[in-house]
Amino acid sequence: MQKKCVQCGKKAVISLAYGPHAFCKEHFLFFFEKRVRRTVRENRMVRGQEKIVVAYSGGKDSSTALFLVKKIFGKSNPVEALLIDEGIPKYRGSALAIAKKNCKKWKVPCKVVSFKKEFGFTMVDVMRKTGAKKKLGSTCSFCGVLRRRTMNKHARAMGAGKLVTGHNLDDETQSILMNVFDADIARFSRLGPIVGEGGKLGFVPRIKPLCLCPEKEIVAFAAFVGIKYYGRQCCPFKWQAKRNDFRKMVQDFEGKYPGTMFSIVRFFEQAKPVLAKQESARREMKKCAECGEPCSGTLCGVCRFVVKIKGKVN
Ligand code: SF4
Numbered sequence: 099m100q101k102k103c104v105q106c107g108k109k110a111v112i113s114l115a116y117g118p119h120a121f122c123k124e125h126f127l128f129f130f131e132k133r134v135r136r137t138v139r140e141n142r143m144v145r146g147q148e149k150i151v152v153a154y155s156g157g158k159d160s161s162t163a164l165f166l167v168k169k170i171f172g173k174s175n176p177v178e179a180l181l182i183d184e185g186i187p188k189y190r191g192s193a194l195a196i197a198k199k200n201c202k203k204w205k206v207p208c209k210v211v212s213f214k215k216e217f218g219f220t221m222v223d224v225m226r227k228t229g230a231k232k233k234l235g236s237t238c239s240f241c242g243v244l245r246r247r248t249m250n251k252h253a254r255a256m257g258a259g260k261l262v263t264g265h266n267l268d269d270e271t272q273s274i275l276m277n278v279f280d281a282d283i284a285r286f287s288r289l290g291p292i293v294g295e296g297g298k299l300g301f302v303p304r305i306k307p308l309c310l311c312p313e314k315e316i317v318a319f320a321a322f323v324g325i326k327y328y329g330r331q332c333c334p335f336k337w338q339a340k341r342n343d344f345r346k347m348v349q350d351f352e353g354k355y356p357g358t359m360f361s362i363v364r365f366f367e368q369a370k371p372v373l374a375k376q377e378s379a380r381r382e383m384k385k386c387a388e389c390g391e392p393c394s395g396t397l398c399g400v401c402r403f404v405v406k407i408k409g410k411v412n
C-alpha cells in the first residue's frame with residue numbers, strides 16, 4: 099500500500115524504518131534540518147559569533163554539512179571552507195572541482211591546502227611505501243592522521259572557533275564499534291559530537307552537526323535540495339580500510355533491526371562520561387618535541403608516521 103506522509107497525509111517519498119516515519123518531500127526536509135539544528139543546539143556546538151570553518155571534500159556529507167551550516171549560521175557567523183588535496187589522482191581532483199563550484203555558488207570563501215606542500219609527499223607516495231610494507235600501517239591510517247593535522251593547523255590559521263566535519267550516524271557507529279573491538283578506551287572516549295572541546299594547546303574543536311543523520315537520509319536530503327556533490331569513483335585506496343568491514347556489519351544489523359545505529363549512539367552517550375573521566379586523569383596533553391603541535395606522548399602521530407615513511411618518498 100502506498101505510504102502517506104505522517105505530517106500532512108500527502109503521498110510519502112521516503113519511509114524510515116526505525117520510526118517508523120514516512121514523509122513527503124517538504125516534511126522530510128523539515129524533519130532532517132530540524133534534527134541538525136537540535137544536534138547543534140543541544141551540544142552547544144557554536145558559541146557567539148565565532149568563525150566556523152567547514153572541512154570540505156566535495157562528497158555528499160561535507161556538501162550537506164556546508165550547505166546547512168551556511169543556511170543556519172550564514173547571517174550570524176563567518177562561514178568558510180577548507181579543502182584538502184591528499185594527492186590521489188582521478189579522485190580528489192574531481193571532488194575538489196565540485197567543492198570549489200559549490201563554494202562559489204553558496205558564497206563561501208575557501209582555502210585549498212595539499213599534503214605535497216605540507217609534508218613533501220602525496221598519498222600515492224605513501225601508498226607505494228605502505229603497499230610494499232604492510233606492517234607500516236594502512237594507507238587510510240596515514241591519511242587520517244595527516245588530514246586531521248592539516249585541518250587543525252589551517253583552521254587555526256584561518257581563525258576558526260570551530261571546525262565542522264561531515265561525519266554522519268553511520269560513521270559514528272562504525273567508530274564506536276571499532277574502538278570497542280580494539281579495546282581502545284582512550285579513542286572511544288574522544289568520540290562524540292564535539293571533539294577537542296576547550297581548544298587547549300592549539301586544538302580547534304571539531305564539531306559534527308550530521309552525527310545523528312543516517313547516510314541514506316543525507317543522500318535523500320542532498321537529492322531533494324539539489325545539492326551537487328562528488329559521488330562517482332571512490333578513493334582507490336579505500337579497500338584497505340578496516341572500516342569497510344564495520345560498515346557492512348552495521349548496515350546488516352540496521353537492515354534487520356532498524357534503529358540499531360541510534361541504540362549504539364545511546365549506549366556511547368551513557369558510557370562516555372564514565373570512561374572519559376578515567377581517561378583524562380591518565381592522559382595529559384603536551385607539545386610534540388619535533389613539531390610543537392599538540393599530542394599526548396613525546397612525538398605526535400604525524401611525526402612518528404613521517405619518520406616511518408620519509409626515507410623512500412623524498
Ligand atoms: S579512503 Fe583512506 S586513503 Fe582514501 S581518502 Fe579516505 S582515508 Fe584517505
Ligand SMILES: [Zn+2]
Binds near residue numbers: 104105107122
Ligand atoms: Zn507532508
Ligand SMILES: [Zn+2]
Binds near residue numbers: 389398
Ligand atoms: Zn610532531
